[in-house]
Amino acid sequence: xxxxxxxxxxxxxxxxxxxxxxxxxxxxxxxxxxxxxxxxxxxxxxxxxxxxxxxxxxxxxxxxxxxxxxxxxxxxxxxxxxxxxxxxxxxxxxxxxxxxxxxxxxxxxxxxxxxxxxxxxxxxxxxxxxxxxxxxxxxxxxxxxxxxxxxxxxxxxxxxxxxxxxxxxxxxxxxxxxxxxxxxxxxxxxxxxxxxxxxxxxxxxxxxxxxxxxxxxxxxxxxxxxxxxxxxxxxxxxxxxxxxxxxxxxxxxxxxxxxxxxxxxxxxxxxxxxxxxxxxxxxxxxxxxxxxxxxxxxxxxxxxxxxxxxxxxxxxxxxxxxxxxxxxxxxxxxxxxxxxxxxxxxxxxxxxxxxx
Amino acid sequence: xxxxxxxxxxxxxxxxxxxxxxxxxxxxxxxxxxxxxxxxxxxxxxxxxxxxxxxxxxxxxxxxxxxxxxxxxxxxxxxxxxxxxxxxxxxxxxxxxxxxxxxxxxxxxxxxxxxxxxxxxxxxxxxxxxxxxxxxxxxxxxxxxxxxxxxxxxxxxxxxxxxxxxxxxxxxxxxxxxxxxxxxxxxxxxxxxxxxxxxxxxxxxxxxxxxxxxxxxxxxxxxxxxxxxxxxxxxxxxxxxxxxxxxxxxxxxxxxxxxxxxxxxxxxxxxxxxxxxxxxxxxxxxxxxxxxxxxxxxxxxxxxxxxxxxxxxxxxxxxxxxxxxxxxxxxxxxxxxxxxxxxxxxxxxxxxxxxxxxxxxxxxxxxxxxxxxxxxxxxxxxxxxxxxxxxxxxxxxxxxxxxxxxxxxxxxxxxxxxxxxxxxxxxxxxxxxxxxxxxxxxxxxxxxxxxxxxxxxxxxxxxxxxxxxxxxxxxxxxxxxxxxxxxxxxxxxxxxxxxxxxxxxxxxxxxxxxxxxxxxxxxxxxxxxxxxxxxxxxxxxxxxx
Numbered sequence: 091x092x093x094x095x096x097x098x099x100x101x102x103x104x105x106x107x108x109x110x111x112x113x114x115x116x117x118x119x120x121x122x123x124x125x126x127x128x129x130x131x132x133x134x135x136x137x138x139x140x141x142x143x144x145x146x147x148x149x150x151x152x153x154x155x156x157x158x159x160x161x162x163x164x165x166x167x168x169x170x171x172x173x174x175x176x177x178x179x180x181x182x183x184x185x186x187x188x189x190x191x192x193x194x195x196x197x198x199x200x201x202x203x204x205x206x207x208x209x210x211x212x213x214x215x216x217x218x219x220x221x222x223x224x225x226x227x228x229x230x231x232x233x234x235x236x237x238x239x240x241x242x243x244x245x246x247x248x249x250x251x252x253x254x255x256x257x258x259x260x261x262x263x264x265x266x267x268x269x270x271x272x273x274x275x276x277x278x279x280x281x282x283x284x285x286x287x288x289x290x291x292x293x294x295x296x297x298x299x300x301x302x303x304x305x306x307x308x309x310x311x312x313x314x315x316x317x318x319x320x321x322x323x324x325x326x327x328x329x330x331x332x333x334x335x336x337x338x339x340x341x342x343x344x345x346x347x348x349x350x351x352x353x354x355x356x357x358x359x360x361x362x363x364x365x366x367x368x369x370x371x372x373x374x375x376x377x378x379x380x381x382x383x384x385x386x387x388x389x390x391x392x393x394x395x396x397x398x399x400x401x402x403x404x405x406x407x408x409x410x411x412x413x414x415x416x417x418x419x420x421x422x423x424x425x426x427x428x429x430x431x432x433x434x435x436x437x438x439x440x441x442x443x444x445x446x
Numbered sequence: 447x448x449x450x451x452x453x454x455x456x457x458x459x460x461x462x463x464x465x466x467x468x469x470x471x472x473x474x475x476x477x478x479x480x481x482x483x484x485x486x487x488x489x490x491x492x493x494x495x496x497x498x499x500x501x502x503x504x505x506x507x508x509x510x511x512x513x514x515x516x517x518x519x520x521x522x523x524x525x526x527x528x529x530x531x532x533x534x535x536x537x538x539x540x541x542x543x544x545x546x547x548x549x550x551x552x553x554x555x556x557x558x559x560x561x562x563x564x565x566x567x568x569x570x571x572x573x574x575x576x577x578x579x580x581x582x583x584x585x586x587x588x589x590x591x592x593x594x595x596x597x598x599x600x601x602x603x604x605x606x607x608x609x610x611x612x613x614x615x616x617x618x619x620x621x622x623x624x625x626x627x628x629x630x631x632x633x634x635x636x637x638x639x640x641x642x643x644x645x646x647x648x649x650x651x652x653x654x655x656x657x658x659x660x661x662x663x664x665x666x667x668x669x670x671x672x673x674x675x676x677x678x679x680x681x682x683x684x685x686x687x688x689x690x691x692x693x694x695x696x697x698x699x700x701x702x703x704x705x706x707x708x709x710x711x712x713x714x715x716x717x718x719x720x721x722x723x724x725x726x727x728x729x730x731x732x733x734x735x736x737x738x739x740x741x742x743x744x745x746x747x748x749x750x751x752x753x754x755x756x757x758x759x760x761x762x763x764x765x766x767x768x769x770x771x772x773x774x775x776x777x778x779x780x781x782x783x784x785x786x787x788x789x790x791x792x793x794x795x796x797x798x799x800x801x802x803x804x805x806x807x808x809x810x811x812x813x814x815x816x817x818x819x820x821x822x823x824x825x826x827x828x829x830x831x832x833x834x835x836x837x838x839x840x841x842x843x844x845x846x847x848x849x850x851x852x853x854x855x856x857x858x859x860x861x862x863x864x865x866x867x868x869x870x871x872x873x874x875x876x877x878x879x880x881x882x883x884x885x886x887x888x889x890x891x892x893x894x895x896x897x898x899x900x901x902x903x904x905x906x907x908x909x910x911x912x913x914x915x916x917x918x919x920x921x922x923x924x925x926x927x928x929x930x931x932x933x934x935x936x937x938x939x940x941x942x943x944x945x946x947x948x949x950x951x952x953x954x955x956x957x958x959x960x961x962x963x964x965x966x967x968x969x970x971x972x973x974x975x976x977x978x979x980x981x982x983x984x985x986x987x988x989x990x991x
Contacts, residue, residue: 102891102894103891103892103894103895103911104894104895105895105896115823115824115826115827118821118823118824119818119824122814122817122818122821122824123818126811126814126815126817126818129814130810130811130814133781133782133785133806133810134806134807134810136785137785137788137803137806138803140785140788140789140791140793141788141793141795141803144724144788144789144790144791144792144793145792145793145795146725146792146793146794147792150792151949152949153725153792153979154725154792154979154980154981155724155725155726155790155791155792155979155980156790156980157727157978157980158726158727158729158786158789158790159727159729159730159731160729160730160733160783160786164730164786165730165733165779168730168733168778168779168782168783169775169779172774172775172778173775176771176774176775176817177768177771179817179818179821180767180768180771180820180821180822182821182823183767183821183822183823183824184763184764184767184821184822184823185823186822186823187754187760187763187764187822187823187826188760188764190823190826191760192760239596239600240594240596240597240600241594241596241597241690243755243829243830243898245830245831245896245898247827247895247896248896250826250827251826252755252826252827252829252830253755253757254755254756254757256684256690256691256756256757257596257684257685257690258684258685258689258690259684259757261756261757274896274905276896276898277898278755278829278830278831278898278899279594279830280590280594280597280830280899280900281597282521282588282597282601283517283518283521284517285521285898285900285901285902286517286898286900286901286902286903286904287903289905389684390687405687407684407685407687408685
């Protein structure tokens, strides 16, 4: 099996498989490739046999041929065979796609911001970085992507992972890289002059090493760049964790004039236990208060107003940068009392910052 | 424009080429055949320009770093290549040239339903092409032919003129489609029933429906982008309160059906070519005719397969994925029927027939890679990489251009009354097919490796395949050079073709070559379908009333 995998992977010029998902995707790729080659060449070979077999007789420009029309069974086979094959592929491929788009509970969150022409990464409770993303091997990582300017697309060939980063909203997808190593990150959506130099690097570290590294980063002691080099003090972000940043920004922006954090109702809904709840809207629809909804409510507050409230909130479009919005989302997230995602986040990310 | 040397025996009889003389007679002509020839000259000019840009792009990609141009020039050049090839060649070429020239001949009509509107479409094409090309070169548009927002609404280069140009080209496309629909409905000669309609006419009908229904959406979308750029309205740019993904939905609502505007006429041509050179009636005429309509219909509901990685809902992606497979299904039905048509035929391997075989090959593998992309999960890896580039070039270039060349070689004697060198044509066809493969198979592999498209520079590991692709493109250019040379030679000194050099029983061959100004003496009446080869000698094919 491994031998066959390596052989077909090399034959098709595919990069290494740094996750199980990538491996499974490649298996579908092999199936589609082999079946296409067999089916395609069987059809074309039939055609070539006809070409050789039914040559026009020399000098007989007006040679006549019998009229041959299909019986219903012919057309049924012509329709049935490809249909069954195509739907089989889809039945394998679509669940894979749904899996990719459905992050498991307890995944480590990474906020990704694309901008011309670099990638910025931020961990809740952890450091920020540019172009180099460190993740632990064997743990699910959820990417929450946005862009500051035009559309970018976060692409790691080794993970077969790609997700567009859109300005003004968040998209998400997840991966679980289980082979430590360094893998290139490309921008796949054309974004102008520096599109092909918008490169990054994904560093998959053994989980314990990553834990230690994260601990060190969070303490802020001995600042080192993500590739291990010491970095100058003025570049170290000392503003604390995303949650702390979120609280500070919310204060500065005046969010607390309308929103409480202790569960009492005010001009706007309370932030206590808001995250992850299913909220009823004025329009009668319901929506889950996830990162995407929270961000949208900051940028387009009157698009989805919670039932029982007036559409009075001003837009923060242009006032809040994407990292600010992410920080506020993280702050709201931290205000859950029964948080199933906040609590089991093993690893150092959610260790209280003041705890040590 | 008319190649007629008056002394030549070919043009002794009066025909559409020598009936009137002078540039003015061409600029004001209402004759569908002359309009077809004008489109031939115009779209081939577009093809030549787009091809030169393609070669320059391939040259730039020979080395990982800068080779012959800077990044800005590269970005402008792939925009030029895409816009020119799609809007000035792929969309208008086959309907404009062969649709105009042969649709009336195939249904026994003297002209299209609205000859003046037909001439108008030529001028819309000229105006739109001039504005678009001038705008791109003068303003340095660098958005790519897809104009994705908010890049296109915020780039510092000029975008509005090319949008206006594409808008006007779209209007030309709409009136051509409308003209053909009315022509097929109202001008069929007695005996040309719907079930005897030549398959090229069926394909043109399906194409025209898409042109009429989808093109207005493109017009509106481009207008919205222009409004946002010029007046600062927030429609697509989130910084002004717009929605960038809305653009992608609107754009692909046209531009996905548009790829069927490019491939359906191609499918029509090969249906004619295989019947003529295999001397066989189409196996499964109805299946081939109705699958064209099927593609035209389903083609409207698959645009979301361009957005699998855009954050679109997983449910929507699933629906778009399954529906996309039905396009592949209709295509597979056609492929099987074309193949079966050769069964018990009397095959003559002409250059035109070699292009038909090449078309089958590119359609089969271009199509199957399309199905692979619509499994949704595989698209996550391939989206926006060279795999997608190779896939659509297999279909668009390998498919549409193969078929275009098949049609050009098949109908050339009818259009100009002269033969070309069959030997050179066969040599060139082999060269062109090899060149296509050498150009685009490496690009499939580059996509597998993960090389994103629209990359000016690339990491070292991608180089060897890029060199192979560039070498293939050179071969391809060489092949096209040969074709151009012997076709021009044919115009000057090709031997007379006679009315029916291929002994085809397609309706359009019941005319002199080149046809007279009036296509038929009186109204033809048909008592049999086209391409019936079961009788030793064709019955009386036309009766003048």
